[in-house]
Amino acid sequence: MTIVIGVLALQGAFIEHVRHVERCIVENKDQYNEKLSVITVRDKDQLAGCNALVIPGGESTSMSLIAQRTGFYSDLYNFVHDPKKTIWGTCAGLIFLSQQLSNEAKLVKTLDLLKVKVKRNAFGRQAQSFTQTYDFSSFIPNCNDFPATFIRAPVIEKILDPEEVQVLCKLEEKDNSGQGLIVAAKQNDNILVTSFHPELAETDIRFHDWFIKEFVLKNFNRYK
Numbered sequence: 001m002t003i004v005i006g007v008l009a010l011q012g013a014f015i016e017h018v019r020h021v022e023r024c025i026v027e028n029k030d031q032y033n034e035k036l037s038v039i040t041v042r043d044k045d046q047l048a049g050c051n052a053l054v055i056p057g058g059e060s061t062s063m064s065l066i067a068q069r070t071g072f073y074s075d076l077y078n079f080v081h082d083p084k085k086t087i088w089g090t091c092a093g094l095i096f097l098s099q100q101l102s103n104e105a106k107l108v109k110t111l112d113l114l115k116v117k118v119k120r121n122a123f124g125r126q127a128q129s130f131t132q133t134y135d136f137s138s139f140i141p142n143c144n145d146f147p148a149t150f151i152r153a154p155v156i157e158k159i160l161d162p163e164e165v166q167v168l169c170k171l172e173e174k175d176n177s178g179q180g181l182i183v184a185a186k187q188n189d190n191i192l193v194t195s196f197h198p199e200l201a202e203t204d205i206r207f208h209d210w211f212i213k214e215f216v217l218k219n220f221n222r223y224k
């Protein structure tokens with residue numbers, strides 16, 4: 001059986017995710033105990049064949065409107081709410097998956113999955129976008145120098161259900177309440193979200209490799 005990783009391709013930086021997953025499949029296939037493939041997803045038939053879905057960066061308002069106007073929203077909603085499926089939302093994908101938005105919420109019908117409140121454009125506009133090397137070794141072994149790119153990025157302002165949602169990474173920078181900015185989290189063991197774009201780390205596939213091993217393969221084996 002082949003495990004299929006879908007990358008939602010309604011809008012945004014989906015091709016970069018496809019390329020990173022393809023590189024993982026080629027370079028690390030001996031470390032994966034299953035055959036894997038990656039496809040772009042634009043409709044319910046393509047989605048139906050997936051075990052996992054990556055929702056890329058872009059504009060969450062556009063993603064949401066396209067999904068609604070093409071009649072694809074309910075298929076996406078049902079897919080992401082299935083615990084047998086593995087989900088990763090990056091940046092706009094994090095916003096699209098979240099239950100609550102604290103700003104610019106009126107046009108986004110989210111997928112109401114992630115039990116968090118999110119602030120859009122938390123670092124400011126495009127001009128405030130940046131790339132910085134971070135130590136993620138607290139959750140990705142030996143990954144202490146990952147180049148994380150933030151582009152008009154959101155942050156998680158509040159964890160609505162600490163039982164289900166675990167913070168993976170908080171930046172040093174503080175928000176108005178004095179807490180570090182939450183930029184990576186997981187819900188249960190099948191949903192990952194990041195404010196930043198590992199797919200834009202041009203030569204570095206460690207984050208995607210970790211997602212495949214820790215989320216896709218583990219969740220697949222959980223329901224095998």
Ligand SMILES: NC(=O)CC[C@H](N)C(=O)O
Nearest residue numbers: 057058059060091092152
């Ligand atoms: N790089 C991104 O995905 C930006 C997200 C975008 N600012 C939004 O609010 O949807």
